[in-house]
Amino acid sequence: TYVVTEDCIACKHMDCVEVCPVDCFYEGENFLVIHPDECIDCGVCEPECPVEAIVPDVDGPDLDFWIELNRKYAEVW
Ligand code: SF4
Numbered sequence: 001t002y003v004v005t006e007d008c009i010a011c012k013h014m015d016c017v018e019v020c021p022v023d024c025f026y027e028g029e030n031f032l033v034i035h036p037d038e039c040i041d042c043g044v045c046e047p048e049c050p051v052e053a054i055v056p057d058v059d060g061p062d063l064d065f066w067i068e069l070n071r072k073y074a075e076v077w
Contacts, residue, residue: 001039001057002046004032005066008053016045016054028073035074036067 008031017025017032024038025045034045034054046054057067 001036001041001067002034002043002054003036003057003063003066003070004028004034005053005055005063007051008032008049011051011053013050015048015050019044019048024074026074026077028069033070033073036071038074 004025010030011032014032017023021042021044022038022040024035024040026033026035031053036057041056043056046056048054055063057063
């Protein structure tokens, strides 16, 4: 799955949301999140993000915090 991270905070661009084929972006408290169970790993959102906040979840343990936060906010909806 792909994960939205820190740099998205307070970003108002929605380009990623528009390109996602499965509509798995949700609105978190102050940034967008990706539902980890709905993301199909297509990767099309990654280059659309102007601040490079979207990363694949393979980048290591530092991402655990963000993965959990993405899940938490995505499951509110
Ligand atoms: Fe949506 Fe694809 Fe990005 Fe996953 S990788 S959030 S399915 S656009």
